[in-house]
Amino acid sequence: MTPTRLLALSTLAMAVACAPSDAEHKVAGAEAMPGAEVAPSAETALVEAAERPDAGAEDCLLMVWSNQNRRDIEFDRANDLVQGGAISCATGTSASRFDAALDALREAARAGDRTRVMEQVGLPLLFIDRKGNRVELTTEEEVEAVYDQIFQPELLRMLERIDLAEMTVVPEKGGFFELGALWLVVEKNGGRPRLVTVNQQALGEAAEAARRKSKNRQGELVPVG
Numbered sequence: 001m002t003p004t005r006l007l008a009l010s011t012l013a014m015a016v017a018c019a020p021s022d023a024e025h026k027v028a029g030a031e032a033m034p035g036a037e038v039a040p041s042a043e044t045a046l047v048e049a050a051e052r053p054d055a056g057a058e059d060c061l062l063m064v065w066s067n068q069n070r071r072d073i074e075f076d077r078a079n080d081l082v083q084g085g086a087i088s089c090a091t092g093t094s095a096s097r098f099d100a101a102l103d104a105l106r107e108a109a110r111a112g113d114r115t116r117v118m119e120q121v122g123l124p125l126l127f128i129d130r131k132g133n134r135v136e137l138t139t140e141e142e143v144e145a146v147y148d149q150i151f152q153p154e155l156l157r158m159l160e161r162i163d164l165a166e167m168t169v170v171p172e173k174g175g176f177f178e179l180g181a182l183w184l185v186v187e188k189n190g191g192r193p194r195l196v197t198v199n200q201q202a203l204g205e206a207a208e209a210a211r212r213k214s215k216n217r218q219g220e221l222v223p224v225g
Helices: 003-018 038-050 057-065 073-079 087-091 095-111 114-118 140-145 153-161 200-218
Strands: 121-128 134-137 168-170 174-177 182-186 193-199
Touching: 057 073, 057 087, 073 095, 087 095, 087 168, 087 174, 095 114, 095 153, 095 182, 095 193, 114 140, 121 140, 121 200, 153 200, 174 193, 193 200
Parallel strands: 121 193
Antiparallel strands: 121 134, 168 174, 174 182, 182 193
């Protein structure tokens, strides 16, 4: 590691350490308490670090954490890399935020809880049916009106087993599952992802691909001994 990069990372670590704690913030829109004025300089340093040509995943994590009052640093570092790259660099938030959203979707699907599923939906919600017809739903009322059409049993079964390790990320677009059957994106840096695309056509294609893979494996020789 070059002396310049080492110095930059040391500066970043000090910036995060100096950032105000949760208790030093008031409700959004209210005047910040003493100490909060440190945050802008820390955030600026983190943003500049993440935008450097040699920026890496750790720099992205530092920038993400600068926008979070609560951080699960150990989990985020251990689970940042998935298919497509680093969650923090591609989506602007942390692995722990994605994991919390996925856990909420799993539990809601298992319980058949319509209200809790809706809490994880972002607007507008893009819905693509099995025939490829697309509709953008811009209000909760519109989503509610076709909820049963969107969240069919096959999709709910998928949500029950959804796992962070199976996510693929696309820079500046979000994370997806099952060939794009589900897309989650972040509304603000460091925030919690929301479900913004349900693609039943892609879900059908993913299921068919899984069936073909399973069928091909049936003809494989099983090692003995």
